[in-house]
Amino acid sequence: MAKTVGAVAEPARDPDVESFLALLAARRAPRTVDAYRRDLATLATWLGRPPSSATTEDLERYLAEGRAAGLAPATLARRTAALRSFFRHLQLMGQTTANPAAAVDPPRRARRLPRTLSPAEAERLIEAAAGTTPRELRDRALAELLYGAGLRVSEAVALERGAVDLERRLVRARGKGEKERIVPLGRDATEALRGYLARGRPFLERRPRPEIFLNAQGGALTRAGAFLILRRLAERAGLEPERVHPHLLRHSFATHMLEGGADLRTLQELLGHADLGTTELYTHVSDRHRRDAYFEAHPHARRRPVSRARRRGGPRGHDAA
Numbered sequence: 001m002a003k004t005v006g007a008v009a010e011p012a013r014d015p016d017v018e019s020f021l022a023l024l025a026a027r028r029a030p031r032t033v034d035a036y037r038r039d040l041a042t043l044a045t046w047l048g049r050p051p052s053s054a055t056t057e058d059l060e061r062y063l064a065e066g067r068a069a070g071l072a073p074a075t076l077a078r079r080t081a082a083l084r085s086f087f088r089h090l091q092l093m094g095q096t097t098a099n100p101a102a103a104v105d106p107p108r109r110a111r112r113l114p115r116t117l118s119p120a121e122a123e124r125l126i127e128a129a130a131g132t133t134p135r136e137l138r139d140r141a142l143a144e145l146l147y148g149a150g151l152r153v154s155e156a157v158a159l160e161r162g163a164v165d166l167e168r169r170l171v172r173a174r175g176k177g178e179k180e181r182i183v184p185l186g187r188d189a190t191e192a193l194r195g196y197l198a199r200g201r202p203f204l205e206r207r208p209r210p211e212i213f214l215n216a217q218g219g220a221l222t223r224a225g226a227f228l229i230l231r232r233l234a235e236r237a238g239l240e241p242e243r244v245h246p247h248l249l250r251h252s253f254a255t256h257m258l259e260g261g262a263d264l265r266t267l268q269e270l271l272g273h274a275d276l277g278t279t280e281l282y283t284h285v286s287d288r289h290r291r292d293a294y295f296e297a298h299p300h301a302r303r304r305p306v307s308r309a310r311r312r313g314g315p316r317g318h319d320a321a
Contacts, residue, residue, distance in 0.1 A: 014044065016052045020089040039082040051083075052090060056100040059083060063104065080104055116252040121239060122147050125230070125249075126188075128237035135216065137200030139229050141192040142213060142221075145171070146230075146246055148189035150253035150271055153226050153246035160210040166194055175272035183270055254279070 017040050025033045043051045046062055054062075066076055083101035090096045117125065126147065129140035145156055155173040163172040169185040185193070197212070206218030213221035226246050234244035250271070257267055268279040 014040075014050050014052075016050065016090065016095065017041075017044075017086070019093070020086050023089065024085070035078060036082040036085070039079045040086060042079075043083070051086065052095070054083075054100060056103050059101055059104050115243070115248060116255045117239075117244075117248060119256055121237075122249070122252050122256075124237040125233050125239060125244065128233040132199070134200040134203040137192075137196040138204065138213060138221075139233060141189075141196035141200070142226060142229060143233060143249065144189040144192040145185075146226075146249040147253055148186040149173075149183045150250050150257075151183070152250060152272075153223050156246070157211070157213055157221050157223060157226055159212045161197075161212060162210075164193060164212065166190055166197075173272065176274075179272060179274075181269065181272045 017037070020040075021033055021037055024036060040051050043054065043059075043062060046065075047054060047058060063076055063080065066079065080101065083104070084099065087096065087099040087101045091099055126140060126143045129136055129143055131137070131140075142156060145151060145159075146153065149171055151159075151171070151173055152175065155175060158174065159171065164185075165171075166185075169187075169190050171183050171185055172180060173183055174180050193212075201212070201214060204214040204216065204218055209218070209220060211220040213226075215221050215225050223246075230244050230246060230249075231241040234241045254267060254271060257270070258264075264276060264279055268276050271279060273279045
């Protein structure tokens with residue numbers, strides 16, 4: 001049995017694997033299909049026989065050796081998903097009655113804390129869009145909406161005119177799974193949108209379109225276009241352009257809401273999270289910010305140079321007690 005979990009030798013074509021990948025290609029992205037192909041080829045090389053013959057013990061040992069070899073948790077999680085899908089396919093095709101991968105626990109992926117802008121940095125970014133040209137009015141409205149309402153970039157660029165009620169200061173966003181939620185708009189976001197719709201968008205629109213945000217050619221603004229707008233604003237604001245992206249403003253919205261006293265349930269509804277655990281991640285970011293502010297601000301919390309006498313273990317003053 002071969003024991004190489006990293007390198008992939010080109011194995012003979014396996015009809016079970018090829019059948020699985022052909023069906024997978026009809027519903028998954030090409031990159032996913034290619035990744036699953038490599039994962040199953042790696043397993044075949046490690047086993048020295050077809051992947052369909054693997055037992056639960058084989059799979060657990062295979063993944064354990066990958067973990068010992070230093071493979072990233074994300075890679076191991078994807079390999080586990082590939083194995084589960086492959087054996088589920090064999091079950092549906094009637095080629096096996098059991099799924100040996102079903103009992104294999106995927107590795108726990110470390111959850112990275114989202115990066116955020118400080119309130120002052122968010123203000124600088126939005127102020128960088130100050131101006132009266134149609135594109136400047138659009139850029140300010142977009143930045144205000146992403147930061148002021150915490151929308152995902154896909155939600156923002158898909159917004160249509162009827163989804164925004166400027167009088168009641170509400171926006172109707174369609175999130176993941178086409179789930180709809182109502183999010184309040186702050187005064188600044190409302191005024192920025194009002195100005196853009198009155199004095200900016202009419203000059204960008206070449207033919208009637210439902211989308212609120214338009215590009216310079218009159219078409220609907222894309223996610224990539226929103227990324228470029230924020231990069232440009234970040235450069236103008238003196239921030240690191242590669243650090244600034246639309247989701248950073250959503251992270252900042254969530255963190256600043258918590259720091260301002262919002263409760264988790266309300267924030268969950270505003271962000272459109274299906275799982276409260278996803279929202280709870282922002283409490284760690286908020287806690288970190290408070291801790292950093294404490295150590296920077298409180299005189300007894302700051303690091304102070306240790307005196308030569310204290311380094312030698314001597315008394316702090318005249319009294320040793």
